[in-house]
Amino acid sequence: MQSFEKDGIWFLPETPDKERFGRIKFYPNQPPKLDLVGELKDLNLQEKFNKPQEFPIIHGYLIGNNGISEKITLYNCYQPISLTTGIETNTIYADFILQGHHFISLDEFITDEVIVSFYHLEEWINLPNLKIEGILSNLSASTFQEIKIIQNIMETLEIGTLLDCSINLIDIPTFEPHKLALTNFLGLKANQIYLIDRKKILIKSKQFRNFKYYIKIIELLQEFFTFASGNIIYPSSLESYILVPEERVVSIDLLKSLKSEKMIQTDIDSKISEPNNKKQVIIQKMETPIKINIFYQTFDSLDRQNNNFQQTKVLFYFNNIQEQSNIILKNWEINRDQLSSIIELYLRLIYLPLRHINDWFLTLAQSIEGFHRIDYEGRYCDEETFEKIKTKLKDTFLTEFKKYNIGQSYHKSLLNKINYWNEYSLKERLEDLFSNEDFYKCLPDNFFIDSQEQEKFVKQVRDTRGSLTHPDSNTSDKKIKKKNKHIVTGQDLEKIVYKLKIILEACLLKQLGLDSSQVKTILSQKYKFG
Structure with a gap:
């Protein structure tokens, strides 16, 4: 904005x-x-x-x-x-x-539609409406006789729904009809024409809603565009229209004969005044559309790192998912709620890219672990069986703690840890993902050369995460690496982060409704191995 x-x-x-x-x-x-x-x-x-x-x-x-x-x-x-x-x-x-x-x-500001534009929306949509055609000269093949620049305005395209409102893509012509007609009428000559591909999003509801309802939808779209493009995308304008009642004088006529003033109520909610001065005044109540421009804070000071759209960061373009856009948008709405913490962690990598590699690693590891916990079983036994085991463990601990006179605080701490003993560790969650054939098909070719490399990767993630979350203050990095060969730093850690990011993106793309082959195609276009 x-x-x-x-x-x-x-x-x-x-x-x-x-x-x-x-x-x-x-x-x-x-x-x-x-x-x-x-x-x-x-x-x-x-x-x-x-x-x-x-x-x-x-x-x-x-x-x-x-x-x-x-x-x-x-x-x-x-x-x-x-x-x-x-x-x-x-x-x-x-x-x-x-x-x-x-x-x-x-409460007075209700509408059934708003129109919002986003920075870099045109680059991500990737459906340009400008076309240039050149007609070669008859005299020379190296020059043009005529150059045609055509702007084909596509029809409004519904791309899905969010929060029971339709999301529509609209093309905005470079020249508005009335301005173009005025230019032609005045015969103005142009020695410079600036053409631009502009697209906006029309959010339309079947009922009138308070304008703040649409802000929620815009935030969902903003985050989806940011996720898909890998670039920080914000609203650049927001507008709507309201109908405001007003009275207008429609016509004034002279009457040939009139003796007294009287008021006549018409069937179109208008009043005809017939005064003694022999004039007829028709005042009609009308609803006039008023344009409302809306401004609000759309990003924080630290969020915006670069105003330029970087194609190398794009995860997928709109034309990659156009045929399924309605399903993907609906799944985004569902998963934005169910996987809110995971998606927020991923978006932080885009909003705050200038971070230490250790922070990237921990964020990705936490995100994958959290995703698996929500979407997969990830338990050694069913809850009913584990409750029985937990009860026996509590009784055993209580007896042994009393026997050795161990404090109550440690007893409570240990009992709290028991609640997580039935859950997979990060290493086991990664192994469970890789053992899922449908998920493994999402990964690019040569993601792992063989099973030994895959096993090594899992151990590196486990041990490196452990060393960062539970550091040993008395041991240097070199001694730690010598003691545990699976702890990685520097360029080796960057390679691990690279793969963890792909794994998380594969998880999220699958959640949006793309099949394994589509996910693999998207990831293979962005990342190369072997």
Whole structure:
């Protein structure tokens, strides 16, 4: 979303006469901020310093360069406690800026659709609408007689549903019809034409919903696009439309004969006034569409590392999954809830790539372990049997602890650890994944040269994770590696991380509904072995 700073006049809906001057500041990596001269509400000292002030709604008029004002609503605002000297100024933060209308409450802002654009959406969709054709000259094969640049605007394409709303891909033409018609009418000559492939997402509901409902869907899309592209993708604009009732004068006619004034109610909710001055005034109640531009914080300060789209980071493009996009989006919605902690760990690798290799390793190991725990059995015996074993172990420990006079705190600590004794270790979870034939088919060719390399990899992951989570303060890295040959560091650890990332991506892609051959194709295009 584009940053801006604009001056305006601000007031509360309940006190419209108490206007204050201020400047609204918006940056996508910060909450919207209003620097206000004075107070919106009269407060005594105790009220002012007792707690931060909260304002559900603040109204304003933005002041344009040519004096034209524009309505604006700030939603869910708070003013921190502050002490100022001299001219009284205050800072107010808001959750949302709604440009285009004065809302009395947010329950009033309901709509059945919103349109959102994302940075780099066109690169990831990978369905360009621009085509260049050259017609060679009859005189020379090295020159063109004519160059045609064609922009084919595709029809709106429904790509799936999220939270009971349809997700549609729409093409935005470079030239809007009315602007192109005006250019042709005026006969303007162009010596430079800037063409661009622009695409947006139309989120459409079968019923009217509060606009905040659509924010949840946008966040799901934002994370999905980031996961799929390997690049940080954020909304660049968000807009919607509301219908605002207003009265308009439709026509005024002279009447040839009229003796008295009377009012006639029509069947289209209009009024015909027939006054003594022999004029007929028709006022019709209409609903006028008003465009609402929505601004809010879309990312944190540390999130955005590079504005350029990097193709080498892409996991898959839209055209790779276009035929199954509806299934994949629905599975993303389901798994974003069921595997929330795993997906968040994976997304952290994209949002915060400048991390120590040890942190990458631990994050990936934890993610794979957590995924297996949720999606696979991963237990030595059934819960009923283990409960019987656990009861006997508790009784045995209690007897032995009393016998040797061991403290109660250690007894509780050990009993707590028993709860995890029935679960597979990280090593066994990796072995279980690799023994699953359907999963193993997802991995690129030559991922492991042979079973010995696979076994070595599993042991390296287990022992390296153990050395990082339970370090020995009295032993150097060299001594640890000499003592345990399966603990890896440096470039060897980078190779382990490389493979762990592929394993986790294979797990997540399978969860989205892709079959093993599709997953293998996607991963083989991105990663090479052998």
